Amino acid sequence: MAIAHEAAANAPSAGEYVVHHLTQLNTTGHAQTSIVDFSVINLDTIFFSVAMGLLGLFLMLWVARRVTAGVPGRGQAALEILIEFVANQANSIIHSKESRRFVAPLGLTVFVWIFLMNSMDFLPVDLLPSVWQWATGNPHAFLRVVPTADLNGTLGMSISVLLLCIWYNIKIKGLGGWLHELFTAPFGNHPLLYLPNFLMQMIEFLAKTVSHGMRLFGNMYAGELLFMLIALMGAAYGTSVGATGPVLWIGHVIAGTAWAIFHILIVLLQAFIFMMLALVYIGQAHESH
Amino acid sequence: MNLNATLFAQIAVFFILAWFTMKFVWPPVMKALDERASKIADGLAAAERGRQSLDLAAKHSAEVVREGKDKGAEIIAHAEQRALQMIEEAKAQARREAELVVAGAKAEIEQEAVRVKESLRERVAELAVAGAEKILRREVDAKAHADILAAIKQDL
Numbered sequence: 001m002a003i004a005h006e007a008a009a010n011a012p013s014a015g016e017y018v019v020h021h022l023t024q025l026n027t028t029g030h031a032q033t034s035i036v037d038f039s040v041i042n043l044d045t046i047f048f049s050v051a052m053g054l055l056g057l058f059l060m061l062w063v064a065r066r067v068t069a070g071v072p073g074r075g076q077a078a079l080e081i082l083i084e085f086v087a088n089q090a091n092s093i094i095h096s097k098e099s100r101r102f103v104a105p106l107g108l109t110v111f112v113w114i115f116l117m118n119s120m121d122f123l124p125v126d127l128l129p130s131v132w133q134w135a136t137g138n139p140h141a142f143l144r145v146v147p148t149a150d151l152n153g154t155l156g157m158s159i160s161v162l163l164l165c166i167w168y169n170i171k172i173k174g175l176g177g178w179l180h181e182l183f184t185a186p187f188g189n190h191p192l193l194y195l196p197n198f199l200m201q202m203i204e205f206l207a208k209t210v211s212h213g214m215r216l217f218g219n220m221y222a223g224e225l226l227f228m229l230i231a232l233m234g235a236a237y238g239t240s241v242g243a244t245g246p247v248l249w250i251g252h253v254i255a256g257t258a259w260a261i262f263h264i265l266i267v268l269l270q271a272f273i274f275m276m277l278a279l280v281y282i283g284q285a286h287e288s289h
Numbered sequence: 290m291n292l293n294a295t296l297f298a299q300i301a302v303f304f305i306l307a308w309f310t311m312k313f314v315w316p317p318v319m320k321a322l323d324e325r326a327s328k329i330a331d332g333l334a335a336a337e338r339g340r341q342s343l344d345l346a347a348k349h350s351a352e353v354v355r356e357g358k359d360k361g362a363e364i365i366a367h368a369e370q371r372a373l374q375m376i377e378e379a380k381a382q383a384r385r386e387a388e389l390v391v392a393g394a395k396a397e398i399e400q401e402a403v404r405v406k407e408s409l410r411e412r413v414a415e416l417a418v419a420g421a422e423k424i425l426r427r428e429v430d431a432k433a434h435a436d437i438l439a440a441i442k443q444d445l
Binding site: 024026032034035036037038039040041042045046049050053056057060061063064065067068069070072076079080083084087101102104105106108109110113147150151152153155156157159160163 | 291292293294295296297298299300302303304306307309310311313314315317318319320321322324325328
């Protein structure tokens with residue numbers, strides 16, 4: 001980073017480069033100042049998550065429309081593997097056939113969607129932001145391309161799962177039954193335990209939801225950050241003197257390749273974990289204490 | 290790392306995508322999978338039925354072959370028996386005919402012998418008469434002694 005710092009006067013410093021890349025394109029046009037501000041919308045997160053969602057859905061729809069009970073083609077076989085895999089997980093976790101009709105497709109959607117959103121990380125970190133800056137004519141335009149590296153994106157999904165949990169809690173146990181459970185589980189049915197039970201349940205819901213969203217966000221945010229640092233190392237090639245330049249360049253290639261390959265695992269694993277936890281949490285909502 | 294209204298948009302997108310998958314992606318693929326499963330089950334059942342009928346056919350054909358062999362052996366035995374019988378019959382017939390021929394020949398020979406005897410007797414009688422005539426030429430009248438001559442002829 002020190003080397004990059006010696007860049008020409010108009011080039012951004014390493015710190016500026018990273019901060020710029022981590023700033024969302026939102027409706028205000030500049031970085032959001034307060035931690036929570038519900039008047040702002042991150043346009044880039046919305047755009048890329050919707051785009052990835054539509055891409056995944058239309059890929060699956062395209063295959064599903066041509067599906068045959070006879071000998072399947074490669075695309076159909078791939079989709080069938082994916083669907084059977086999700087269906088098996090859903091079958092083992094959620095015991096209500098009625099609920100599975102929605103929850104199993106939801107698991108598939110979540111898996112494919114998150115996998116595609118995470119995969120945006122494989123694009124070179126400067127590619128889409130540069131295109132965006134060129135298209136808008138504004139060299140300082142912000143753009144983040146990984147929707148799952150935005151806390152709004154991941155918490156949005158984990159809160160959706162929380163809403164589903166609440167919905168199924170009420171649907172399966174009835175509103176009264178669920179409220180009863182909130183005050184009598186997990187410690188037991190005793191007036192003295194009502195408050196601890198309720199607090200415990202609230203903490204459980206909060207912890208589940210926050211950790212669910214934060215886990216995905218943290219992994220993808222860290223991955224994105226590392227890609228930026230690797231890009232910075234390569235970028236220092238042009239400003240360094242002597243033998244360090246080529247070494248940095250080779251370092252960029254090696255580190256970038258290694259991290260991208262490792263990131264394939266993370267991308268897939270995080271999508272899988274998010275799906276599995278969504279199924280597990282919804283499955284828990286079906287069970288009475 | 291700031292929270293904003295993107296959160297709610299993401300929640301809406303989440304449910305829309307999930308609904309879409311549930312409505313348009315999941316059912317056709319599941320239907321195809323179920324249909325294929327039942328097709329495979331049908332195929333396996335048909336194969337099992339085919340195997341059973343093959344077993345049955347093999348058993349049946351073995352039975353037919355054995356029956357055929359038995360019948361063939363029976364026919365051969367029958368034919369051999371018949372042949373023997375025919376040979377026996379032919380032999381018997383031949384023997385009978387030979388006997389007939391022999392009997393006919395014997396009868397003929399006897400007849401011939403009788404005829405020869407008869408003619409011989411005639412001849413001897415004539416010779417005797419001729420001899421007697423020569424001896425008795427003068428005193429014997431053939432007409433007067435015809436009854437004596439006939440009696441001699443009778444004795445020969």
